[in-house]
Amino acid sequence: MSSQDKSEVPEEHLPEVPASAHVPAESDPFADPGLPAHEPRRTDIDEKAANRAERQVAFLFVISMLATIGFIWSYVGIDKDRIIDIFFFGKIGAQNAALGGTLGIALFCIGAGAIHWARTLMTDEEIVQERHEFTSDPETREYAIREFTQGASDSVIGRRPLIRRTMIGAMALVPLSGVVLLRDLGPMPGTKLRHTEWKPGKELINEATGLPIKPDDIVKGSLTMALPEGLVEKYGPAGQKEELSHGWLEKAGMSAILLVRLEPKDVKSKKELAWGHEGIVAYSKICTHVGCPIGLYEQQTHHLLCPCHQSTFDLADDGKVVFGPAARSLPQLKIHVNEAGNLAASQDFAEPVGASFWERG
Amino acid sequence: MSSEQPKGGADKSTPIPDNAAVRAADALDSRLGIYGAAKKNLRKVFPDHWSFMLGEVALYSFIVLLLTGVFLTLFFKPSMQEVVYDGSYVPLQGIHMSQAYASTLDISFDIRGGLAMRQIHHWAALIFVSSLFVHMFRIFFTGAFRKPREINWLFGFLLLVLAMVNGFTGYSLPDDLLSGTGLRIAEGVVLAIPLVGTYVQFFLFGGEFPGEDIVPRLFTIHVLLIPAIMVGLVTVHLILVFYQKHTQFPGPGKTEKNVVGLPLLPVYAAKAGGFFFIVFGITAALGGLVQINPIWSYGPYNPGQITAGSQPDWYIGFLEGSLRLMPNWEWNIWGHTFSFNVLIPSLILPGVLFTFMAMYPWIEGWITGDKREHHLLDRPRNMPVRTGLGVAWITCYGVLWVCGGNDIIATHFHMSINAITWIGRVAFFVAPVLAYLATVRICKGLQRRDRDKVLHGRETGVIKKLPHGEFIEIHEPLEPGMRHTLTAHEQPKPYELDAAEDENGVARKVKRSDKLRSRMSHWYFAEPIEKPTAEEYKELTSGHGHH
Ligand code: FES
Helix, strand or coil, X not given: XXXXXXXXXXXXXXXXXXXXXXXXXXXCCCCCCCCCCCCCCHHXXXXXXXXXXXXXXHHHHHHHXXXXXXXXXXXHXXXXXXXXXXXXXXXXXXXXXXXXXXXXXXXXXXXHHXXXXXXXXXXXXXXXXXXXXCCCCHHHHHHHHHHHHHHHHHCCCCCCHHHHHHHHHHHHHXXXXXXXXXXXXXXXXXXXHHCCCCXXXXXXXXXXXXXXXXXXXXXXXXXXXXXXXCCCXXXXXXXXXXXXXXXXXXXXXXXXXXXXXXXXXXXXXXXXXXXXXXXXXXXXXXXCCCCCECCEEECCCCEEECCCXXXXXXXXXXXXXXXXXXXXXXXXXXXXXXXXXXXXECCCCCCCCCCCCHHXX | XXXXXXXXCCCCXXXXXXXXXXXXXXXXXXXXXXXXXXXXXXXXXXXXXXXXXXXXXXXXXXXXXXXXXXXXXXXXXXXXXXXXXXXXXXXXXXXXXXXXXXXXXXXXXXXXXXXXXXXXXXXXXXXXXXXHHHHHHHHHHCCCCCCCCHHHHHHHHHHHHHHHHHHHHHHHCCCEHHHHHHHHHHHHHHHCXXXXXXXXXXXHHCCCCCCXXXXXXXXXXHHHHHHHHHHHHHHHHHHHHHHHCXXXXXXXCECCCEEEEEEHHHHHHHHHHHHHHHHHHHHHHHHHHCCCCCHHHHCECCCCCXXXXXXXXXXXXXXXXXXXXXXXXXXXXXXXEECHHHXXXXXXXXXXXXXXXXXXXXXXXXXXXXXXXXXXXXXXXXXXXXXXXXXXXXXXXXXXXXXXXXXXXXXXXXXXXXXXXXXXXXXXXXXXXXHHHHHHHHHHHHHHHHHHHHHHCEEEEEEEECCCCCEXXXXXXXXXXXXXXXXXXXXXXXXXXXXXXXXXXXXXXXXHHHHHHHHHHHHHHCCCCCCCCHHHXXXXXXXXXXX
């Protein structure tokens, strides 16, 4: 135990460090008998065995060399598009399998060779070395502390409080610049999380077909994904793909909705029916838990399940949470049918969609 | 092999060769003084035990990560700029996607060996984090974290956390559907942070999710910032292992004051170096042959789409599980949203679990009041409470991890998600307690067995019939080395408070913290399985001779 131990704990409850001395066994049957004598291995005494071990090591190294040559050959000689079916591993690219396999063998055999060499031919006689306590001896300790104290007093920092305080102040302030510089990483949130792309009159576009949706398109039991116009890739009049405008991913991430057709008599909420069209209702697709898109619909129960953490929403009851970690109902989008006979939004969502945030309220 | 090799130093009669290598070494020495360092370290002794290889696996897979990672950066384009894919993977030709995803497809299909490298990188990452965990458990259960190695425990802990963070940033880079889903969840978690969450999210993503900035930013963090810190930490970690010398298990000839093992040059160097190649070789073969993270089958990221049954890499799974188990508590106070359903499972709970892990050496040190250096390892059974706590921690983590796949369990075992979630909620609290109790019992049972072995010897399986007809099994006494190994551990007494009154009957002030410490110390050390004493042993062995 070190002499500078300032522990407040009485040390009686700690046992003595076990005696390492070789106490004769008669007085202590549990005494340390010391390191057992070294037992020679086969290769230590039998030259033939040692030679065999040498050949085994060399063999492994030769295999490694061959594997590296195989690697190079695989790189230039195998067509990269060839697929092979290897038992157990399934269908994989022939070249990658060959490259990985040969590299693996080349490396593994070097390792196996080295370890076999170490185990058979290098010494296996254990060596004992002393440890030294890390705590410095009292003289060194005093010397170091004295040197430091001298250095500190030479700097006059103790006697010049003005310097000390202003230095601390300057050091404390200067990292602020670094923090300020981070400001332009992104724009202020503003009210962006409160709005989506839905505007009164915006048509619902089917995500799969890129076409506006007519009420008859929505059949019972199916889930239709939709986005506002401009966020779905569709084909122009000449058949060419129309480019999506910049930033469509962010907008789609907020505005994605899903449509289902319910039996009006099953719907528990008057408001829900009023916001839909003849039993067709539109809900945000973005889970109110942490924002995964929701994808699994159970027609019998009208339940919608989020695949991320299994929050379950009842679409026949205002999108209320019936199970899982989400705390809020799925927001409903008010829709109607326009003159062209297509479904369109009557307004933006009445509340923010997706995950909660501090200012949401 | 000369058997008269002196311990530690080479034979004095070994001739000093005069060749180019020695002359080069002389030249270096006259500039850097390398012989001094070599004298200290060339024959440094490293103890041997299979469990000491776990840290090596971590180190080697880290090196594999660095090597394959450099290769990948040469081809990966961390950009969210939209391109139309025209590479050789037919199903995605003509599809709009980000440069990041397109270049990952190129690495996988058009750059020879690219897929192998990607997969080696991914496999190495999984092995890296796994081996870090297991290495850490080894350190924990054997008490290797005790003084003087607490700081190195902390460095190792930081490495584990950084490894997990970098794993997450790494699999977010390809911008495929799966990685985007992970990022979306991360976005929701960031948004749930009180007060600043919304701002942090907008600054992190450069605006609304997903934005165009997150992939290039994560790229810099993934290939530069975190690896640089990790390389630094690994270096310091290894220097400390070297400087403080490795711990060893108790055994004949092994004491707190020595280190017994094989010398760095050549044996340890050959074994450790060889082992590096073995780890690399296995990872390379895995990368070539076993598919992992086939991003092409997920498709490019689209915030409106998701694949069912999507799973993060295994080490993030526990967060997924805690998010799934959490009841849906959300409060609205004065117009502000407290999303406990997100905050607790994704920030507070992991914070508590991992802080406990990081601080454990100091917690235990405070309870035991032990300020001595320890170089001999504990056998886990001899520290039942510590071992129990470790197993409880693992159980806690394990329950969360399993619940991260509750949908998979549900479909496999035809159970309702509802039931599994409830089982998970109960198990999260009950299972660690049961695991703790069971572990303590098992440890004590094993201690009892050790005690019996020391006193009565080991069972030989030979049955003997005594003259009066009784059958007994012949026990063979243990050899002295084994007897020593099984009794070398300490059995500290619980820390007792001073009497509430001193000799004169004056009430003493007992500090609250002392009371707590005493109570904790009793919990740690009370009711030990007493080690056999020399008297007991002699009485049993001398009397009628051993059967
Ligand atoms: S994101 Fe839907 S349940 Fe978590």
